[in-house]
Amino acid sequence: MANGSANCLFCNNKSVCFNELTDDELKQIEDNKVEILYKKDETIIKQGSFASNIYFIKKGLVKIYIENSDRNLILEIAGKSKMLxxxxxxxxxxxxxxxxxxxxxVLCQINVEVINKIMITNQFFNTQVIKSLNSTIEKILDKLHCISHKQLNGRLADALICFSDEIYQNNKFTLNVTRKDLASITNMATENVVRLLKEFNDKKIIKVSGKNIEIINYSALKELSK
Amino acid sequence: MANGSANCLFCNNKSVCFNELTDDELKQIEDNKVEILYKKDETIIKQGSFASNIYFIKKGLVKIYIENSDRNLILEIAGKSKMLxxxxxxxxxxxxxxxxxxxxxVLCQINVEVINKIMITNQFFNTQVIKSLNSTIEKILDKLHCISHKQLNGRLADALICFSDEIYQNNKFTLNVTRKDLASITNMATENVVRLLKEFNDKKIIKVSGKNIEIINYSALKELSK
DNA sequence: TAATTTTGCTGATATACATCAATGTTAATA
DNA sequence: TATTAACATTGATGTATATCAGCAAAATTA
Structure with a gap:
């Protein structure tokens, strides 16, 4: 929970955003950031609260989701290098x-004023921020498309592909999320996640054993995704 | 179709974005923009094509939508002052x-390079662009929330509220869209739009007569939206 | 003006999916 | 280690919503 002895200048977790900052700019960030450790299940950002900080994930996975009285919708599972x-x-x-x-x-919480300031002084940084915003738009548009046009099996296939390609970058992975979370990612009932995982398993598209999943037939998943 | 004699300096359709530009900056835009007229049903931006221009709507309504082989999803009905x-x-x-x-x-098509250049020279403009991106994100998130959590009547209620509050800014309006478009906005079958409009009409929540709609019981709509 | 296409409307039917209920299984906590 | 709670699983049932079919009305085109 302590402000990092961690020095921004020599930080080797820097996102592309920070790559081209001058030493002076990095110093400014260092003076206006804290490094914080969160334990599993802790809330990092609470929906509805004032937005007054920028977060940068150094280590570990988080879930970003829209809260709702009855049912949540997970927008993204994000990890290292994600700006929030x-x-x-x-x-x-x-x-x-x-x-x-x-x-x-492990994440860095950075005061928004410094970010705003550096966006003025550093054109490259400014561009990177806009890129990040645009990529967020692209991602949620994809989500919208997925949820509005595809049915259950396609949506689950999409989620599995995302885990394999982006989150774990391996066709064999151990889920950090529950079936309920998988349901929140794909906007379906938990029971249907279970049923479909079993169905995919029986069809030898994936191999499921608890939280361990291995993708056997990638192209079949891609096909289902359509 | 002609490059406007329309002078950016004296344009009275300027969006907030352009409000604080210097005369020189406005001149730069003027030299790198064309004013174009589109007729009803013409395509302004085609999904999948290279993104190389910024558009600014001066007059009229457009629909922004995700194309799909079977069924489209309308993200937004936008009008005057919208940046695209x-x-x-x-x-x-x-x-x-x-x-x-x-x-x-009527819209202005502006070369993206000029926009990028002015974002560097003019901090206020830069902030406005980021604001615009953030507001796009917010809108899509709302849409995502609506489509994933609400059922048919709630989604249609949302759409009607949006027409009344934002698009036409009047509780009595004449739709520029077909029932099929309404279905694409709310992500439901066209038949259900028709049925629900009739139901709302019978319940005296709205008064429907072809494309003319009047909202009678606004609070009932708000209630349905939950 | 007639002919054709698009849009709007209505009821009947089908189905994808959620909900419910019941039970096993794992993980957290005392 | 026992107790509780959260998670996972399976089958049976219900329902919201899509699809289909058929026709009327408007709008476009010939």
């Missing part, structure tokens, strides 16, 4: 989503 | 959506 809370760049805004830790997390 | 195509700010990107005219449109 860019909503804060424009003041007087509230977070539209919550973020909680799926495992132990 | 900010995806272009980062190069080598394709549009993730299409835009077509719902009526005769």
């Amino acid at each position: 809370g860019l909503t804060s760049l424009n003041h007087t805004k509230h977070y539209k989503f919550s973020v909680t830790a799926l495992e132990d997390i | 195509g900010l995806t272009s700010l980062n190069h080598t990107k394709h549009y993730k959506f299409s835009v077509t005219a719902l009526e005769d449109i």
Whole structure:
């Protein structure tokens, strides 16, 4: 929970965003950031609260989700190098989503004013921030497309592909999320996640054993995704 | 179709974005923009094409939608002062959506390089662009929430509230869209739009007569929206 | 003006999916 | 280690919503 002795200048977890900052700019960030450890299941960002900080994940996975009285919708499972809370760049805004830790997390919380300042002085950084915003838009558009146009098996296939290609970058992985979370990712009932995982397993598309999943027939998944 | 004699300096359709530009900056835009007229049903942006321009709507309504082989999803009905195509700010990107005219449109097409240049020289403008990106994110998140959590009547209620509050800014309006479009907005079958409009009409929540709609019981709609 | 296409409307039917209920299994806590 | 709670699983049932079919009305085109 302590402000990092961790020095921004020599930080080897820097996102592309920070790559081209001058030493002076990095110093500014260092003076206005804290490094924080979150334990599994702790809330990092709470939906509805004032958006006044930028977060940068150094280690571990989080889930970003829209809260709802009955049922949540997970927008993204994100990990190392993810910037969170860019909503804060424009003041007087509230977070539209919550973020909680799926495992132990190390992140840097950076004061939004410094980010705003450096966006003025450093054109490259400014571009990177806009890129990040655009990529967020792209991601949630994909999500929207997936949920509005595809049916259950396609949506689950999409989720599995995402885990394999992006989150774990391995066709064999151990889930950090529950079946209920999988249901929140794909916007279906938990029971259907279970049933479909079994069906995929029986069809030898994937191999499921508890939280361990191995993708056997990738192209079949891609086909289901359509 | 001609480059406007329309002078940016004296344009009275300027969006907030352009409000604080210097005369010189406005001149730069003027030299790198064309004013274009689109007729009803013409395509302004085609999904999948290279994103290389910024558009600014001066007059008329457009629909922004995700194309899909079987069924489209309308993200937004937008009008005067809307900036389109900010995806272009980062190069080598394709549009993730299409835009077509719902009526005769006047818009300015601005070269993305000038926009990028002015974002460097003018901090206020830069902030406005980021605000615009953030507001896009917020809108899509709302849509995602609506489609994933609400059922048919709630989704249609949402759409009607949006028409009344934002698009037409009047509780009595004449739709520029077909029932099929309404179905694409709410992600339901066209038949259900018809049935629900009739039901709302019978319950004296709204008064429907063809494309003319009047909202009678606004609070009932708000209730349905939950 | 007639002919054709698109849009709007209505009821009947089908189905994808959620919900419910019941039970096993693992993980957290005392 | 016992106790509780959260998670996972399976089958049976219900329902919201899509699909289909058929026709009327408007709008476009010939």
